[in-house]
Amino acid sequence: QVQLAESGGGWVQPGGSLRLSCAASGRTFSNYDMGWFRQAPGKEREFVAACSWNYGRTGYADSVKDRFTISREIAKNTVFLQMNSLNPEDTAVYYCALRSRPVGVLTTRTWEYDYWGQGTQVTVSS
Secondary structure, three states: OEEEEEEOOEEEOOOOOEEEEEEEEEOOOOOOEEEEEEEOOOOOOEEEEEEEOOOOOEEEOOOOOOOEEEEEEHHHOEEEEEEOOOOHHHOEEEEEEEEOOOOOOOOOOHHHOOEEOOOEEEEEOO
16 A cells, blocks of 8 residues: 655645645555646546656646646655646645556546545645
């Protein structure tokens, strides 16, 4: 079993920044993808960003491209999401997820990720 623990959420004013972290523990895999998703009240969970663990490939939703950056620290089994220029539309619960059977192409689809964290709230308001 894999445990994913997010941290770093909170309240920030529009234009501000936050850095989310997701630490993975438990069962290990030789290769996997890590993703960040978010879910706002009354909306479906949506893809934000993803990276391949071994190769560092990254992908982003159009809505966050050039504002958010996904990165990883292999020694700590931790993935980060640096979020800059935040706006109220970024308000949501942010989840990290792990895809244990990557096929070389990053995916935006929630059902292709096997493990999920509990989520961390991000609120952007003045």
